[in-house]
Amino acid sequence: MKRFHLISLGCPKNLVDSECLYGQLSLSGWTSVSTPEEADVLIVNTCGFIQPAVEESIEEILQLAAFKEVDPQKKVVVVGCLVQRYGRLLLEQLPEVDLFVGTEGVLVISGLLDTVYRDEQPERLVIPDRFLMDAAVPRQLSTPFFRAWLKVAEGCNNCCSYCLIPAIRGPLRSRDVHDLVKEALHLEQGGVRELSLVAQDLTAYGLDRDGSSRLIQLLEALLAGTNIAWIRLLYLYPSGVSEALLEVIASEPRIVPYLDIPLQHVSDSVLRAMNRRYGRRDINQLLARLRAVVPGAALRTTVMVGFPGETEKDFAELIEFLRLARFNHLGAFAYANEEGCAAEGLAGQVDEETKQQRLDAVLSVQAEISADIQQRAVGSIETVLVEGVSRETDLLLEGRTRYQAPEIDGCVLINDGEASPGDFVQVEITEAHVYDLVGRIVP
Structure with a gap:
């Protein structure tokens, strides 16, 4: 053996x-x-x-x-x-x-x-030649049987100045729509009830094939070809989030109202240095459109502090924006030079102490925002996908609402009621912590 x-x-x-x-x-x-x-x-x-x-x-x-x-x-x-x-x-x-x-x-x-x-x-x-998986590649899930990731593309063409992904993973290579539906159907037959679509940039899916995004076409094919209850979208490049995509999300209850849109920053000068293809005005317009078309959607983003050239004014603009935008979930990290990245040679490198202070400030602001948003959920009844016994104690069950991505965001701790992993249950939210919710199963 x-x-x-x-x-x-x-x-x-x-x-x-x-x-x-x-x-x-x-x-x-x-x-x-x-x-x-x-x-x-x-x-x-x-x-x-x-x-x-x-x-x-x-x-x-x-x-x-x-x-x-x-x-x-x-x-x-x-x-x-x-x-x-x-x-x-x-x-x-x-x-x-x-x-x-x-x-x-x-x-x-x-x-x-x-x-x-x-x-x-x-x-x-x-170092083997470039390879793009398809539905014929054997795959053994390491996630619980009721949820899985669907990698729709490999590589990236965005070439952000701080990122090595294009050098490591190569250029964008999108999988075939029909092949992805075939894999999704196979996953559904194995018990998958939540499918999270991932790529370095989901909005770029299909651009390498005919020059236009095929994300909407893929979503429509997945909706028609499977009965998977929750379809989740992760890693949407801000300028690629179209009005048509938002309308599809708003009109299809099986596409969960959750958007992960990594902004990285909001200062125009910092975004230019990052080689991101949008500015503060574009971000404001995107959030306004999104909240108008998909009201109540959970928004997640990622921001980077201490990027070369980031001034106190740039950082103050970021903090002000976060207070106004009020993201449900936020990931933050301090910039670090990576050998081979264009940003490594930029002027205005920020010292480590300042980076840490700025990172702490961002996380503190987000904790306040998250605690307030979570508190507003108390008294509501939410559909929860049960993960199983809580990681904190075997006296509680643990699950997630549509607004919480697996292994990324907080969870719902269930202190009353019985359910099995993979069940959808109705939970009355009775208590809120900074990132997690607490509730009981109701009929």
């Missing part, structure tokens, strides 16, 4: 890759085991997007390598973005690793692991 243990790091798109690795290996006679001690081959699917992710990946690799010290027969294999980004630099720095494979290794992973297992792998570094 050939046994492997796989750890997946990074974003949901990376998780889909890991699920395809699971599927391919299982089909080829490999058996997944839950602990490193049981495994013959230890695999980590890495993230290399920003420095903290690189450090997390290195730490995980070294932890797996410690099992190899105890049992030298074990093999350590590193795949994914870290390998694609650093390539041969890793060979000397991580001698404990038996094999490095780039981001496109799904179709060749089983053969590579076989050769490593037999001590016959001629090269420690393999």
